[in-house]
Amino acid sequence: MSLPHALLTALLEKPSSGSELTRRFDRSIGYFWSATHQQIYRELGKLEQAGLIRALPSPVPTRGQRKEYEVLPEGRAELRAWVDRREDPRVSRDPLPLRLRAAGVVGVGDLLPELVRHRDLHRARLEEYREFERRDYPGGPRTEQERVQLLVLRGGIDMETGWVSWLTRAVEELSGTAGAPEAGGSADGDVS
Amino acid sequence: MSLPHALLTALLEKPSSGSELTRRFDRSIGYFWSATHQQIYRELGKLEQAGLIRALPSPVPTRGQRKEYEVLPEGRAELRAWVDRREDPRVSRDPLPLRLRAAGVVGVGDLLPELVRHRDLHRARLEEYREFERRDYPGGPRTEQERVQLLVLRGGIDMETGWVSWLTRAVEELSGTAGAPEAGGSADGDVS
DNA sequence: AGGCTCATGTAAATAGTTACATGATTTT
DNA sequence: AAAATCATGTAACTATTTACATGAGCCT
Numbered sequence: 550m551s552l553p554h555a556l557l558t559a560l561l562e563k564p565s566s567g568s569e570l571t572r573r574f575d576r577s578i579g580y581f582w583s584a585t586h587q588q589i590y591r592e593l594g595k596l597e598q599a600g601l602i603r604a605l606p607s608p609v610p611t612r613g614q615r616k617e618y619e620v621l622p623e624g625r626a627e628l629r630a631w632v633d634r635r636e637d638p639r640v641s642r643d644p645l646p647l648r649l650r651a652a653g654v655v656g657v658g659d660l661l662p663e664l665v666r667h668r669d670l671h672r673a674r675l676e677e678y679r680e681f682e683r684r685d686y687p688g689g690p691r692t693e694q695e696r697v698q699l700l701v702l703r704g705g706i707d708m709e710t711g712w713v714s715w716l717t718r719a720v721e722e723l724s725g726t727a728g729a730p731e732a733g734g735s736a737d738g739d740v741s
Numbered sequence: 742m743s744l745p746h747a748l749l750t751a752l753l754e755k756p757s758s759g760s761e762l763t764r765r766f767d768r769s770i771g772y773f774w775s776a777t778h779q780q781i782y783r784e785l786g787k788l789e790q791a792g793l794i795r796a797l798p799s800p801v802p803t804r805g806q807r808k809e810y811e812v813l814p815e816g817r818a819e820l821r822a823w824v825d826r827r828e829d830p831r832v833s834r835d836p837l838p839l840r841l842r843a844a845g846v847v848g849v850g851d852l853l854p855e856l857v858r859h860r861d862l863h864r865a866r867l868e869e870y871r872e873f874e875r876r877d878y879p880g881g882p883r884t885e886q887e888r889v890q891l892l893v894l895r896g897g898i899d900m901e902t903g904w905v906s907w908l909t910r911a912v913e914e915l916s917g918t919a920g921a922p923e924a925g926g927s928a929d930g931d932v933s
Numbered sequence: 934a935g936g937c938t939c940a941t942g943t944a945a946a947t948a949g950t951t952a953c954a955t956g957a958t959t960t961t
Numbered sequence: 962a963a964a965a966t967c968a969t970g971t972a973a974c975t976a977t978t979t980a981c982a983t984g985a986g987c988c989t
Contacts, residue, residue, distance in 0.1 A: 551836040558842055561846045561847070566941090567942095580832075581838040582836075586940085590940090614941080615939095615940065628843050632844050633851045635855060636837075639775070640775040641773060641833055643831070644831075645828075646772065647746065647774055648824050648826075650750055650893045651747075651749070653889030653890060654750055656821070659825045660825070663825075666827070667830055693845065696845070700841060700911050701842045703907065703910065704841075704911075707904075708833060711899040712830075719892050759969065759970095760968050779951085782968095806956080806969080807968065936987105936988085938987080940983105942981105944980085945979085945981100947979090949975080949977090950974080951974075953973100954971075955970080955971100958966080958968095959965080959967090960965070961965090
């Protein structure tokens, strides 16, 4: 149940409409959470229903019209409680290493270019994050809030660094045996 | 749609029953994908329905009885096709950085011990993965399939390294007072 | 007015989680 | 044979994705 809390956080940082939130999820918040606009509108509806946020009356909310939300005290309290909640880390979920492992069984086929592509995408994202760091915190963070935001950004940087490191090695290693033979139908034991 | 393909991969590596697969998902496959046994049984049913796998007749499959599956040619073909599919990397989803960011808005509160706890959990997992590497590939990979499996394991290692690196810095930074009435807990830290 | 884009929204399908039920096997 | 455990399974719920629909404002 993280999406509603991500929205509360974003709205506390700055009251926004659904489409603004969608854009912000593609940027700062998006280092560790993504959401489509449909998810966001639905969740905003629920939060409003629950009395945690409310629509500002300023731009006369009707359909097709911008509708700006702000967080109510109840929403802030809920977020406060969520911050203190304990929750074990979840296993990350990414199909690419899975596909690599599948390739180990049915043959590498055309996977190498895909690995290269992903390596480059992660590299680009890493570069982008570093650019954010340079641009948005030139002299270091200025407030407590900025300090935390920078910390989260660095989390994104560390994760992307991990991906680039791994994919670089994987591409190297698989380039060694171009074409790659296939293991055929022989099934041997599982690892670990 | 990765779960069915993860199952096909696992079954090609070694025909198994649902509960065995569940255990294997907590181990080797689990570096990048997790699944509960309910998900797995349901998906096995679908795969059998679709004619991609079949239950072996050996242990007479009835309820409460072990039911072992093997992959049919159609399943192998489907997996083959999946390996060559292109798919953009998805944003990782983790609540912890989100909670940190929320803490930047509503106050850090009791989050520091939680960060320490996560750091230690990731450290433990990292150590476990490294142990797998030492134990299962002492002289390097012996077959093409092992080479790929080792590569995937190293992916897990790189990701966990990223987490440990980030959490270590985060704990350090937040222990250095400033901001919240938060007494610094145990904050020793060193990445590998 | 007609076409375009933006912001909001509905509907349906897929994926994942949580709680619980039941038959078989092993242990005491 | 009762209890504990293992393996399979059902049901209900929550979360996420994909496809499509509609009103408002803008531009020419």
